[in-house]
Amino acid sequence: MSETQLQDHRRSKTEIIKLPSEERQREAALRERFASFWATATGDRRAVYDAFISGSPLTSDVTLEAVDEAGVRGFFIHPQQAEPKRAILYLHGGGYVLGSAKAYRGFVSQIVSRTKIPALVIDYPLAPEASLPAAPDAARTASLFLIAKGFDRIAIVGDSAGGGLTLVTLAGLIGKPAGPAPVAGVVFSPWVDLSFTGASMTDPDIVDPLLGHDYLQDCARKVVGAHSPSDPLASPLFGDLKGLPPLLIQVGTDERLLDDSKQYADRAAKAGVSVELQIFEGMHHVFQLDVAHLETSRNALDRAARFLRDAFDRG
Template identity: 40%
Template sequence: MNDHSPSDTDKPIDAVIERVRSVYGRWNRSTTVEQMRQDWDALFGASPVAAEVTAVDVGGVPAEWVHSEAVDADRIVLYFHGGGFQVGSPRSHRELMAHISAAASCRVLGVDYRLAPEHRFPAPLEDATAAYRWLLEAGHRPADIAFAGDSAGGGLALSTLLSLRDAGRPMPAAAVAMSPWTDLTVSGASYETRAAADPIHQRHLVQAMARGYLGPDGNPHNPLISPLFADLHGLPPLLIQVGDRETVLSDATDFADKARNAGVLVDLQVWDGMIHVFQQFPNDLPEARRALAGIGDFLRTHFGSRSIPQQGAGQ
């Protein structure tokens, strides 16, 4: 999306960057994962949100309902938070989920999936599919459900779609991926071309997160780990938003190109001057507010528009 000039955003985005760096800057080799998780939840989840929040068990997986006023209770976004599969939680993403709820006039179900290094692949994917299965067993129509996620959670949303498709299960109406992590080989061109522009995520950090999720035996080329390497036919409509300053820019743009070539309807938005998951800062960035409004428009367009069954990979 090219209607935003850097001169409009330098001061607000710089303030956001300093907030994030204030957390990252305290971490070193001796910082425990538990401390990182507490810091991350404090950075993003310290303020109350303008939404109702209710804890719920979804087929043995903890989750949270988050919804603003005047929503259509039958329309649901199943949300997968980011954090490199090692940090993050529904708490850290409540504000983002609340804004999506308001923008799309729907309920949001945030999944508290298991995290690495205690629970490596395929634990998050198992929890994601269990949460979707719980919604279906509760009587919700696939056409009234959409997936959404950011960063690792964006990749998880896409991997979950692939797992459902390959199992011949009904697919949701659509999916939204914000700065999705789709390539755990960390080999995209933007790790070089955006290295100077990205103020936070450099290749060595992303590689460390990948190792934490995969463990010694994980294969980063597995399509359910790195959806970029999958056959992408048969996926529902996708909205992908990414910042132009991100080292993971290629994860988004390369996936979008491959999905389009497989016949998937993809709306790719590259936001000038923006950083990783800038949508988490709606109180600071007008771009975040516009991006969230666009997510709402996309979801409202696609809710209720998809037929239930999808063909499996071999059909």
């Protein structure tokens, strides 16, 4: 191993989390539930997606505060006791065309309950009504909003398209004098390459029950607008990753975005970023949402919470 390879290895850590046999059975039952839901769902596509995401339960130890000021709209989710000046900015998934802060309140409360750190989950402009750079602009505005509110230790967390948006936002904040740099980024199944170079996008051995290649291609066309799919605003995989804070990436083996996570972790390590890649065997896209059904989902969120707590304590 060369000196450069050794340094990359020290900066990165990849862990494969095995799936117990009893959890395989629960995963299979959950996939049947997914198939039934999507086969019978009718009505507005955004309302249906929000109903699906809202299945992640709201914890009983948080309070909700609606936010609509300074160009930021969404919800603050507060733990019962919070340490001062710490906050999480959460950017939701949905392929840049679906999703809302309201639908994600339950899921984000799971993170808040575990970390004891308040989180702001925002609405950002969706495609096709709004294309790039609308979503990154909204995310940056939200991060500056938190700084203006007095938070000086901030982490950014997101899933799927929101995971990609998280990484775009972190890169956009590097070296900017607007406030303190984020202490960490955590992304669940991030979509980081809208030019579709990852082999898992078309791998016939992957059976992703929630996300298809054709669907993602349609979403990409709608959000990129006049930009190239390989523009770092669309695909953070191709951006300058030097200077990013510590990153945690979680992904399942049974999803189209598996190679997005692998490729990004590799590029981040080569850029000198401390990055942990956790690959969960047999898991589907953003399985962390399914805390009510899977021990693996709860385990993954516990791991993410420990990573965030450590990052805030160091920051």
